[in-house]
């Protein structure tokens with residue numbers, strides 16, 4: 074995949090160590106206590122996030138549910154993967170705040186810091202005023218955007234409220250290691266035992282999720298939280314990409330009745346269905362040189378619009394910054410049509 078060393082692109086990769094995939098740490102993370110205010114500075118912040126990347130997907134979903142589309146422009150890179158991610162079909166693109174045309178994402182990283190060493194990944198939260206990467210870590214970007222006060226532009230919903238933060242963090246941790254990242258540990262492993270161990274962990278995690286969600290509407294109960302928004306991109310790619318192409322599993326999401334109904338419940342929230350294109354995700358992985366594809370034709374995708382019936386478990390709620398709860402249904406009914 075390649076990376077940047079002292080501001081210069083190198084094709085050599087270091088993500089596989091002794092046959093195992095080691096995800097590189099993101100270099101930029103913001104610990105600022107000063108929340109961003111994109112409503113006051115609507116041209117300052119920009120989100121660069123790929124359509125087929127699950128880490129980008131979780132951020133894109135949060136951006137829509139927080140109603141930030143009008144003040145946080147989204148740029149979805151596309152084009153051939155030469156020197157990593159291309160931004161504009163291999164053509165130059167002037168990113169706001171830069172004084173040069175940028176073709177590859179790594180050039181943005183080294184524009185911001187000529188001595189940058191690390192991966193050039195999406196998503197990126199870019200500050201055009203300060204000409205800097207605020208964060209290139211999806212979990213961190215979600216927290217930064219969740220902190221943004223919507224100041225009456227939309228209900229001020231929060232997905233990681235401080236009252237639930239410990240439970241959210243604990244839930245995120247086991248889902249990250251057992252599913253979100255485990256599919257990559259399986260898919261990129263160069264050793265069969267490592268792949269099989271990751272596959273077992275994935276199956277155990279799916280069973281645990283299915284059991285938990287047989288009694289609860291969402292991961293933490295009746296309130297939709299950040300943990301659900303982080304899980305959805307992995308579930309949405311499971312049958313299209315991870316099971317057939319990465320892990321080589323015969324199991325599908327549809328084999329876990331509660332988890333499958335839960336995934337459809339999330340899918341029915343306005344803005345979420347349009348955030349995922351199953352076929353495009355399959356094609357992007359099937360054509361990549363990282364995954365060896367044994368299935369040359371796309372799988373048949375299940376119908377995500379079948380009624381989920383999850384209302385029988387409990388009402389669905391969202392939490393506001395004030396600590397009050399509102400009904401998810403009421404929120405969705407007021408959802409601006411432009412968000413879809």
Ligand SMILES: N[C@@H](CCC(=O)N[C@@H](CS)C(=O)NCC(=O)O)C(=O)O
Pocket residue numbers: 074075098099123125126127128129157158192193194195196209210211212
């Ligand atoms: N820790 C990062 C991981 C992001 C990541 O791995 N993104 C992939 C796309 S799905 C990427 O940009 N890969 C390019 C590379 O590693 O060079 C996050 O969660 O934001």
